[in-house]
Structure formats: structure tokens, C-alpha cells
Amino acid sequence: MLDKLGLQLELSKTEHLYRSRKVLESPQSVEPIINGKKVLSFCSNDYLGLANHPDVIQCFKKAADQYGVGSGSAHLVSGHSAEHHALEEELAEFMGAERALLFSTGYMANLGVVSALCDRHSEIYEDKLNHASLLDAALLSRARRIRFPHVDMEHLGKRLTQSNSENNKFIITDGVFSMDGDLAPIDTLVKLANKNNATLMVDDAHGIGVLGEKGRGVIEHFNLDNKQVPILVGTLGKAFGTAGAFVTGSEDLIETLIQKSRGYIFTTAMPAAVAAATRTSLQLLEKESWRREKLQSLISQFRKGVSELGFELIDSMTSIQPIIIGSSEKALALSEKLLEKNILISAIRPPTVPEGTARLRITFSATHTEEQVDKLLAILNEVTIE
Numbered sequence: 001m002l003d004k005l006g007l008q009l010e011l012s013k014t015e016h017l018y019r020s021r022k023v024l025e026s027p028q029s030v031e032p033i034i035n036g037k038k039v040l041s042f043c044s045n046d047y048l049g050l051a052n053h054p055d056v057i058q059c060f061k062k063a064a065d066q067y068g069v070g071s072g073s074a075h076l077v078s079g080h081s082a083e084h085h086a087l088e089e090e091l092a093e094f095m096g097a098e099r100a101l102l103f104s105t106g107y108m109a110n111l112g113v114v115s116a117l118c119d120r121h122s123e124i125y126e127d128k129l130n131h132a133s134l135l136d137a138a139l140l141s142r143a144r145r146i147r148f149p150h151v152d153m154e155h156l157g158k159r160l161t162q163s164n165s166e167n168n169k170f171i172i173t174d175g176v177f178s179m180d181g182d183l184a185p186i187d188t189l190v191k192l193a194n195k196n197n198a199t200l201m202v203d204d205a206h207g208i209g210v211l212g213e214k215g216r217g218v219i220e221h222f223n224l225d226n227k228q229v230p231i232l233v234g235t236l237g238k239a240f241g242t243a244g245a246f247v248t249g250s251e252d253l254i255e256t257l258i259q260k261s262r263g264y265i266f267t268t269a270m271p272a273a274v275a276a277a278t279r280t281s282l283q284l285l286e287k288e289s290w291r292r293e294k295l296q297s298l299i300s301q302f303r304k305g306v307s308e309l310g311f312e313l314i315d316s317m318t319s320i321q322p323i324i325i326g327s328s329e330k331a332l333a334l335s336e337k338l339l340e341k342n343i344l345i346s347a348i349r350p351p352t353v354p355e356g357t358a359r360l361r362i363t364f365s366a367t368h369t370e371e372q373v374d375k376l377l378a379i380l381n382e383v384t385i386e
């Protein structure tokens with residue numbers, strides 16, 4: 001088996017699907033130093049510019065002095081610090097939920113929640129464009145999986161009514177789709193879940209911090225509450241600018257996860273200093289609504305400019321503004337040309353996105369300037385004409 005790996009790697013290169021890492025030599029920012037040179041980046045998920053915020057760094061340092069670096073064990077053993085505990089309470093209050101529970105990553109939160117709640121007698125209805133971690137979570141749970149076409153509510157409604165009424169039904173969706181930036185129709189999903197006695201779970205990794213006046217994400221955008229979306233996952237590595245994830249829900253849901261979720265129980269707690277830093281970024285995220293307003297104005301500027309250039313845009317109001325290119329070869333070539341002009345945008349290719357929809361996934365941060373967006377538009381124009 002191992003002897004074949006070299007051949008498979010060569011093949012992925014000829015298909016323009018080979019992936020490689022660039023080395024970052026600066027903090028995450030809109031102008032990071034990558035592979036030794038300063039570039040203008042449009043591909044970070046640090047949507048609010050908090051990853052390198054002085055107050056967040058200050059809290060991180062202070063907590064490291066107080067708690068050290070490693071948390072030393074899992075939450076249920078001896079790793080659950082006062083900082084973790086306070087952050088959970090603050091996140092629950094922010095989201096308007098009874099309780100919140102921290103996980104070490106969003107990937108693990110999804111695996112941990114779905115596999116704790118679903119088994120062979122469950123049915124999981126998933127949007128075809130759900131994040132890989134949700135798809136993996138459903139596989140791990142051994143539930144029967146039903147994948148519906150992207151945001152096709154009619155199709156989902158039909159499939160739900162055809163199902164075996166004895167089974168526990170779960171509808172699981174991204175709030176904001178990570179490679180397209182469009183929103184799931186959460187209001188319709190709430191109705192379908194109620195009508196069919198199904199449980200709705202939303203992963204709002206890209207919505208929290210970005211959508212809603214207070215930054216509560218899709219639930220605020222659709223004017224819903226935590227009873228209507230009884231299981232909600234948020235991540236801390238994106239708009240929060242730190243690392244980790246959380247789940248919100250009822251007292252019973254959270255206590256059940258503490259008892260049963262393997263992705264919670266069998267892993268080391270995130271460092272206490274990360275939790276402390278996140279408490280500060282939560283305050284900034286909630287209070288500084290100018291970051292969301294600035295982001296929206298940069299997004300409008302970009303969408304207007306790029307449609308004048310004749311590119312096809314996805315109907316997205318979020319920081320994620322992909323330009324669909326089609327072939328992996330072309331998307332990769334464009335990304336390389338952009339890098340020659342010091343613009344960093346990664347080419348997203350299958351299997352991350354469906355065949356034939358390779359794209360430049362452009363993302364914006366509140367710390368971009370209007371001039372930087374103009375520069376992006378000018379250079380996009382240049383490289384696509386060349």
C-alpha cells in the first residue's frame with residue numbers, strides 16, 4: 001500500500017489537485033508574510049481582525065502567566081479551568097442559550113455532538129454542501145444518511161415525510177456554507193423540523209461574529225431563538241480569532257454531551273489561556289459592531305466592482321465571496337498569477353468543492369481597507385485578461 005503512495009501523489013499533481021502549504025512568518029493579518037514575502041491576503045477566516053488584536057494578546061499572556069501553557073488533561077479529569085468555565089457561561093449568555101460547552105476544535109465538536117446523539121436507529125438529513133466535519137460526523141454515528149440537494153427545501157420536505165416515523169430524525173446544516181458563503185434557509189428548516197418531529201442542528205462557523213447586529217450569526221439574522229435551533233455549533237478560530245469551538249443548547253443537551261460525547265471526553269482541554277483570550281474577543285466581537293458594518297461595506301464594494309468586471313458571483317452576503325472558475329487547472333493558474341502580484345487567494349478544488357466548480361475563495365476581513373479592495377479588483381481584472 002505504502003509503495004503506491006508516490007504514484008498517487010504524482011497523479012494528483014497532473015490533475016492539478018496536489019495541495020501544498022505556505023509558511024507564515026508573521027501574525028495572521030490582511031498583510032501577512034508568507035514564504036518570505038509580504039502579500040495582501042484575501043483568504044483568512046479572521047473575519048473581524050481579532051486574531052492579532054492587542055487586547056486579546058494581552059489577556060492570553062496574562063492567563064499564560066497565571067495558568068501556564070498546557071491544560072494537562074481532559075475537562076472531566078483536571079483540565080477544566082475557571083477561564084473555561086467563565087467562557088462557557090459568557091458564550092451561553094451571548095447566544096441566549098441555557099448552556100454552552102467548549103470543544104477543542106469545530107471538527108471535534110461536530111463529531112462529538114452527532115455521534116453522542118445519533119445511532120443506527122437515527123436518520124440524518126444533510127445538505128449536500130455541508131462542511132466535511134458534519135459529513136464525517138454522520139458517518140461516525142452509523143445513522144442512516146440522507147443528503148439533499150443544496151438548500152432544496154422541497155426535496156427535503158418530501159424525504160422527511162417518506163421516512164420511518166419510528167426513527168429519530170436529525171436535520172443538520174451549515175448556517176453559512178463555507179465554500180459558497182450563502183445562507184441556509186434556517187427559517188424554513190425550523191418549520192420543517194417542527195412539522196416532521198425532527199431535531200435541527202446548525203453549524204454556524206462562518207455566521208457567528210459576522211451576521212446579526214450583535215454578531216449572533218444566522219439565528220439573529222433570521223430572528224430565531226435557541227429553542228428553535230436547539231443544537232448550535234460555533235467555532236472560535238474564525239471571527240473570534242482564537243481557537244476551539246462551542247455548542248449551545250438546553251441544560252439536558254449539554255449535560256448529556258458531558259456524559260457521552262467522545263470528542264469532549266477523550267481529549268485534552270484547550271489551553272486555559274486560549275479560553276481567557278476568547279473571553280476578551282467575545283467582548284470585542286459583541287461591542288464593536290463597527291467591524292461588522294465595515295465588513296458589509298467592503299463586501300458591497302467588492303460585489304459591485306466584480307460584477308462590473310463580468311465575473312459570476314454567488315448570492316452571498318457574508319465574508320465568503322467565491323469566484324467560480326470551473327477547472328482546477330485554471331483556478332490554480334489564476335491563484336499563482338495573483339501571488340506573483342502579491343495577492344494571496346487560494347484555489348479551492350475538488351473534493352473540497354464539487355467537480356467542475358473549482359474556485360478562488362475570496363474572504364474579507366473588517367481590517368481590509370477600501371483601497372485594498374480596489375487593488376484586488378484591478379489585479380483580478382489584469383490576471384484574467386492576460
Ligand SMILES: *Cc1c(COP(=O)(O)O)cnc(C)c1O
Pocket residue numbers: 104105106107108110131133174178203204205206235236237244245
Ligand atoms: C472551519 C469549520 C469547522 C471546523 O472548525 P475548526 O475549529 O477549524 O476545527 C466546522 N464547520 C464549518 C462549517 C467550518 O467552516
